[in-house]
Amino acid sequence: MRVLVIVVAALATLGLAAFGVVAAQKVSGQGSPLSIAQRTNSTAPAAADEVAAAPAAAPLQAPIAASSIAEPAPAAVPAPIHLAAAQNVPGQNTPGASLANATPSGKADNGIPACDKPGGMGLSRIVQIDTTGGPAFGFEHFKQYDFLSDHEVVLTFDDGPWPQNTPAVIKALTDQCLKATFFEIGEHATWHPELSKIVAAAGMTIGSHTWSHKDLARNPYASDIEQAKQEIELGVSAVHRAVGGPIAPFFRFPDLQQPPVLLAYLASRNIATFSTDIDSFDFKMHRPEQVIESVMSKLKKRGKGIVLMHDFKPATAAALPELLRQLKANGFKIVHMVPKAPVTTLAKYDDMLRQEDKMDATNTRPESSVVKTISGN
Numbered sequence: 001m002r003v004l005v006i007v008v009a010a011l012a013t014l015g016l017a018a019f020g021v022v023a024a025q026k027v028s029g030q031g032s033p034l035s036i037a038q039r040t041n042s043t044a045p046a047a048a049d050e051v052a053a054a055p056a057a058a059p060l061q062a063p064i065a066a067s068s069i070a071e072p073a074p075a076a077v078p079a080p081i082h083l084a085a086a087q088n089v090p091g092q093n094t095p096g097a098s099l100a101n102a103t104p105s106g107k108a109d110n111g112i113p114a115c116d117k118p119g120g121m122g123l124s125r126i127v128q129i130d131t132t133g134g135p136a137f138g139f140e141h142f143k144q145y146d147f148l149s150d151h152e153v154v155l156t157f158d159d160g161p162w163p164q165n166t167p168a169v170i171k172a173l174t175d176q177c178l179k180a181t182f183f184e185i186g187e188h189a190t191w192h193p194e195l196s197k198i199v200a201a202a203g204m205t206i207g208s209h210t211w212s213h214k215d216l217a218r219n220p221y222a223s224d225i226e227q228a229k230q231e232i233e234l235g236v237s238a239v240h241r242a243v244g245g246p247i248a249p250f251f252r253f254p255d256l257q258q259p260p261v262l263l264a265y266l267a268s269r270n271i272a273t274f275s276t277d278i279d280s281f282d283f284k285m286h287r288p289e290q291v292i293e294s295v296m297s298k299l300k301k302r303g304k305g306i307v308l309m310h311d312f313k314p315a316t317a318a319a320l321p322e323l324l325r326q327l328k329a330n331g332f333k334i335v336h337m338v339p340k341a342p343v344t345t346l347a348k349y350d351d352m353l354r355q356e357d358k359m360d361a362t363n364t365r366p367e368s369s370v371v372k373t374i375s376g377n
């Protein structure tokens with residue numbers, strides 16, 4: 001079962017239609033690709049929007065957030081319908097899905113590697129996101145793509161990588177054979193590239209969250225798109241370099257402030273924007289119990305969703321083992337998002353980062369030769 005959700009976005013400008021397409025595609029290697037209609041009849045009911053999008057043979061005028069159509073999707077898309085190619089092995093061509101390759105012999109029937117941890121929760125589904133044309137997700141702001149079924153949860157973590165807390169989050173997830181998406185801050189990744197590499201090595205999906213967590217809806221960014229682009233692109237380049245390999249074309253705006261002109265820019269870069277379905281507000285919390293209560297109560301109310309948390313926060317890291325236990329006990333299932341293709345960095349900003357390096361690296365003398373205790377103990 002490889003193609004689960006095919007959603008077609010019609011991006012219309014001035015009567016000339018250019019079409020952006022997203023396939024949030026189930027990558028799980030079970031039998032032949034299923035049509036949406038088939039999926040609807042299967043055990044996992046499709047969400048209403050998916051059913052509405054079912055007649056994939058006909059061009060759809062799917063609604064799209066007005067803010068994301070300021071620029072047409074790349075005109076290279078040849079036809080209104082683009083079915084992503086089915087893949088034989090989950091994640092084989094997919095950065096972020098290294099789990100599929102990690103235990104090639106240990107796959108369960110659904111194509112997801114069997115969990116080797118006793119009682120481990122394990123992933124229920126892996127969805128591949130085609131970021132062509134910059135689709136936007138997260139019902140708090142974008143209501144076009146509703147790819148989760150009831151009780152399905154996507155875990156996302158912002159503002160890392162950060163010592164102690166990020167490794168604790170990775171451990172909690174790994175102990176349950178789970179994967180999540182991390183929106184890293186470029187500057188943080190520059191400070192702790194070894195942590196970005198740990199996140200990647202654990203098979204997590206890594207996107208970016210700007211260079212230094214600026215609110216891009218405010219000045220100077222609101223009035224100067226070049227500065228805003230730089231804040232976005234330096235983040236992409238820095239996280240990419242910290243990981244030392246491919247990262248996802250997934251982006252989240254700081255404070256979920258999403259200026260339409262920048263959504264259009266991201267669309268032109270084929271980078272998907274992620275708002276959230278459920279904001280834990282864990283950044284305001286100091287006790288793990290508060291984080292657990294916040295996420296569980298909102299999930300029980302909404303039934304499913306992309307959950308926003310912060311691996312930067314100690315309370316969240318401490319909460320995660322118990323939160324995952326409660327998710328499992330309440331019948332929630334974890335879905336992992338992987339990109340169809342990695343992000344492409346821009347040379348201009350890669351170079352800018354290298355310039356920063358040089359400034360730091362001018363002096364290479366070791367600390368012991370620079371700083372010496374000359375009196376006292």
Ligand SMILES: [Zn+2]
Pocket residue numbers: 158159209213254255
């Ligand atoms: Zn943030």
